[in-house]
Structure formats: C-alpha cells, structure tokens
Amino acid sequence: MKDSKTLGLTSPQGGGASLYVHSTESFGSVDGPGIRFIIFLKGCHMRCRYCHNPDTWRMAGAEEKATTVTELLDQAERYRAYWGDKGGITVSGGEALLQIDGLIALFEEAHRRGINTCLDTAAQPFTRREPFYGKFLRLMQSTDTVLLDLKHIDSEAHRQLTGHGNENILDCARCLSDLGVPVWIRHVLVPGVTDDEDQLHRLRAFIDTLNNVERVEVLPYHTLGVYKWEELGIPYTLKDVPTPSKEQVARAEEILCGK
Secondary structure (H helix, E strand, O other): OOOHHHHOOOOOOHHHOEEOEEEEEEEEOOOOOOOEEEEEEOOOOOOOOOOOOHHHOOOOOOOOOOEEHHHHHHHHHOOHHHOOOOOEEEEEOOOHHHHHHHHHHHHHHHHHOOOEEEEEEOOOOOOOOOOHHHHHHHHHOOOOEEEEEOOOOOHHHHHHHHOOOOHHHHHHHHHHHHHOOOEEEEEEEOOOOOOOHHHHHHHHHHHOOOOOEEEEEEEEOOOOOHHHHHHHOOOOOOOOOOOOOHHHHHHHHHHHOOO
16 A cells, blocks of 8 residues: 555644645635635546646655644634634645545544535545545534535546546435535536536436535636646647637526526
C-alpha cells in the first residue's frame, strides 16, 4: 500500500491533523448555503475534459508541508462575521475525499467550534469497502451539506469525459439518500457532451429516486480555466466547444430542475 503522504491522507487526531491544501477563498457565495470560506485540496484521480482547475490534480509530494486543521479553522474564523446563520466552510478540490482522514478531523473540529460544514465532491473515491466506507459514514456525521457533481448518467460516456465510470458515484448518491444527508446536485452543461435531452431525462429520473436532494443546479460550461491547461502543457480537447446558450441552459434547467 502507498504511504499516507502519497495518498494525501493523515490520521484524524483533532486540530493537529493536517491536509494538503491547494488554495483557499475567503468569500464564496455559490459553494453551499450562505457565505462560505472555501478550502481547495490537492489531488484528483479524474481527468475531466472541462476541468477548470487541472492544477489541483497532482497529489501532494513528499517534500510538501501540510496545513493543520487548527490553522485552517483559525484562518476561516477570521471571516465568521460574514457567514450569517447559514454560512461556514466548504471543502472542495481536486477531490476532497482523497484526504478523507484529515477531512474527518477538520469537519469534527469545525462542529466543535459551531461551524457549518459543506463537502464539494464528485465522489470518485467512494466505495462501500473498508476501510473507506466506515470513514465515509463517520465523515457524514459531521457534514451538513454535500455538493454532489453528477457529470453524466451514462457510465461509458462518463468514462470518456472523466477517465472513470460512474457506478460507484451513483452508489454514493444512493448512500447519501439513505443517510439523509442534505445534497445539492450539480451538473455541468457542455454542448454536445452533457446536454443530450434523453440523458438529461435519465439523470432526472435517477435524481427522483433520491429523498435528500434540496437543490439541482445546472452549471454552464466555460473556458476560464483553459489557460491553466496551456501553462501545464496539457492538450485541451474541448477547444472548439462553445459555451451553452441561454436557451440550452433553460432547457436543461426545465428537465433537471423543473423550472
């Protein structure tokens, strides 16, 4: 087994546990309820063709220093006056579940401080096998909201888009429903890739089987992160794909959100 540093995992030991952080944002208004302090973690196994943060893909190297839970929460609490009744912290990525041990410590300590927690995930690491599943169940006990990114309902199309199938991701959605954890579903609308109406109807039918979905959001594809691909020397395969029109977004929202 790879060592914990390679996997980006640390032991959940309260405020002394640590996470490999890519960056933070102090005033997020679209990443969960209210105003939120957002923590972007390093590492992701997916290779989404439209990813706007490919600089978060790389796992932490052995030479890199992690940030402790105490340091992160102390930093976040500087902005607590802006959060209001609904705000708090959101942990995103990369893929935050790749650092599940440190994430458990962060969320449990956040709850001890009375801070609302939100997990932004594509759920690619999810499995019901141990030890991950027991850790996931523990994490959900201190998770107030999950932002779940469902990229495509068809597993083969999902694989072509991200490099991975979606069976375990859909299983994560079912697990969250069984647990009753509040979920916001997000779907990135990419013309010619994720906007097929039959597939959108299939996705809506799947969402209808869940009993914990508070919101469904359609996120229009954009090219704001293309420069990062160029800087990293990674070929960008959606170069000729336009952003969706207002009409395309409205149609997707009509199907997925009932608008």
